[in-house]
Amino acid sequence: MPETPPFSPTVTLLTVAAVWQESLAAALKPLGLTSRKYALLGHIRATPGISFSELARRSRITAPSAHVAVAAFRDAGLVEDATARAGAASQLQVTPTGERLLADAATRLAALDEEFAVRHPALAEGLRAHLADVMGSRDED
Structure with a gap:
């Protein structure tokens, strides 16, 4: 019988992350979203007028990938580019349709968060406390 490997917080966290x-x-699939698309739309909503290069940096994707994603959002009526003229820096913003989609996605995410908190309260609280600790130590730097 193989020996049980030692506990690894890294492997455990990666396993939990994969399951979640x-x-x-x-939860997002019926909305036509992936977690990456949800995050991209969230970045655009959180920073109206965000540029493609900044969107790419925040999303950890390439600028060409950001252009492709935003073009698909624009075609779906989720995002508009408020740029007044060709050649000017893009001014991306979420449309009312995009806002409704994000609200629906947020509701689904909240239900998942509640389910996980009920099923795993110690883990949820531990993660909350760890994040608060990490964010607090960033403020001190």
């Missing part, structure tokens, strides 16, 4: 990522993907 799968649940989020399933």
